[in-house]
Structures are given as structure tokens and as C-alpha cells.
Amino acid sequence: MIGKNNQTVMYTELQCLRNLAAIEDALYVLGGKWKLRIVIALVSGYCRFNEIQRTIKGISARVLSNELKDLELNGLVERVVQANQKPVIVEYIATEYAQTLGDIIAALTDWGYEHKRKLTQHPEADVKRSVVI
Amino acid sequence: MIGKNNQTVMYTELQCLRNLAAIEDALYVLGGKWKLRIVIALVSGYCRFNEIQRTIKGISARVLSNELKDLELNGLVERVVQANQKPVIVEYIATEYAQTLGDIIAALTDWGYEHKRKLTQHPEADVKRSVVI
DNA sequence: GTTAGTAGTAACTTTTAGGTTACTACCTCA
């Protein structure tokens, strides 16, 4: 009952289970607090370690380091060491494959904007309620 | 450098920060292991508590209960109590607002399918490597 | 000569998310 551009689409039971599996795969790679934020920072052109850390407020060096390794393992980020420079400079580059995340990032970003707009316009709408028939 | 339908789009620094904020808002509501899975189950027509728990493998009653409350607070789920029935029957219904998640769910599902296809086709591609220049 | 930047890592602690078990109270079916 949901689909692209908010068209109504029915899922059969089998499709529902397959979609659950697919979204599970996607969230396995992209889930967690930081992964998508890092990808956004990378595709926006930030590529140095400290630069990324400064851009993404709140992330620690340890976590950023681990997340970048994960993303590299999944083929979304390439680590480029410029050994000729002194001090040695490391760049993290979003791969071509990371470009395939465009739809996900755009959809999440759009929804986030709209959701915030909704919250600030009708704050009273978000009150917990149960409908009793 | 990324956007809808994988079109190349540049982000300015300001846009990058705004996108980071928007995706933060979206992930605040939708993040975590279960939220999107639950929404998928709901829009697929599963609406009873135990039914949802059976559909989403691995979720416990405690977690499902908490997640449904969160989703209700954010206006994505409506809790409908049919008090005339014995035993009392409770239905969880995806709200109209939940339909706005269509693009996100579709994008994540598509990407999950493709990513799995990629992994099974070229498993050797996912080897950690750093490029040293 | 001290402060800040380069890219991290190791060891440790805290936080949070999620899992487990047991329980309610009522109903239906075999």
C-alpha cells in the first residue's frame, strides 16, 4: 500500500517478506548512527579525516575511523594515501558505487526537511492517542 | 555530487550541513534496527500485535511494544482498540502520513536488492584495499 | 618553544539498545 512517489501499491505476503529482507540488507550496510552522514560528507567533497570529523558534529575519531573501514569494506569509500606529501595525507573518496545511494539520501533528506516543517507548523498534532471504537 | 536518479549534483558547504541536519531528523524518527521494518509490515497489511511480531523475525514483544509507541508519537501509526470484541482486539494502522515514507522505503528496498545481487555476482570485489599514490 | 594540525590507535568506561523470562487476565478449542 505504499511505493515510489507515494503511489498506492499492494504488497503480497511474499513481496512483503522479500522487501523486509532487502531493507535488512540495506540497513546492514547503511544502518547505525553515522554511516549515511559520512557518505553525505564525502559526496559533498569533504575528504580529509579531521575535516570530516569537524563537519559531522559529535563523532569521535575512534568511531569515524571504524565507520570509514566498514564503508571501505563495502565498497562505498576508497582510501587514498598520498605518500609523497609531508606529512602524509590521506583522502577518503566516495566510490562510483556510492553514487547509487543517491536515491536513498535524497529520499531521506527530503523527508527529514518535510518532517521538521510539519513539526514546527503543527506541534500539537504529535500527541499520543489511541482510538477506541 | 549525488542526487535523485543518480544525477550528479554538487552540494555547497551550507547545503551539505543542511542535508546533514535533515538526514539527522529523518534518522531520529526512522533509525534503529526495527522502525522501518515495522512500517513495511504495517503497510503490507499486518496490523495485529502478535501478527507483526511473527512477521518480523527476531523482534521481542518488549521491543515491538516500545517501537510502536515511538511510531505512534511521531504520527506514523495509529493504535485502534476494538473494545466491543472479546477478547479486546488492538489494531495498528499506518497513518496517511506514513505513506510519505514511500520514497524512502522504495529507495532502500531497491538498493538492498541491487546490493545483494552485486555481492553474489562479484564477491571478490569486496576486498579491503587502500590506494597508495 | 609552545601551540596547532596531519591521521589515526589503544585502553578504558559509559550508554543504550535490545534480549530473556516470567507474568497478567481473559477467551476458545480440543
Add this chain to the structure above:
DNA sequence: TGAGGTAGTAACCTAAAAGTTACTACTAAC
């Protein structure tokens, strides 16, 4: 009459994620 389904909750526990602090080793600027 007890097994299973209805929708949960309370208390407790574990495991994973994330945060903190300190440190390397070298460079450049003030």
C-alpha cells in the same frame, strides 16, 4: 482441563555501540 491465542508489561541482564582520554611522530606557524 490444559494448551494456545489475545495484547501486552515489569524486572532484569547482556552485548554492542559509542564516548573519553591519552598517546604517537612528524610539520608548520607564531
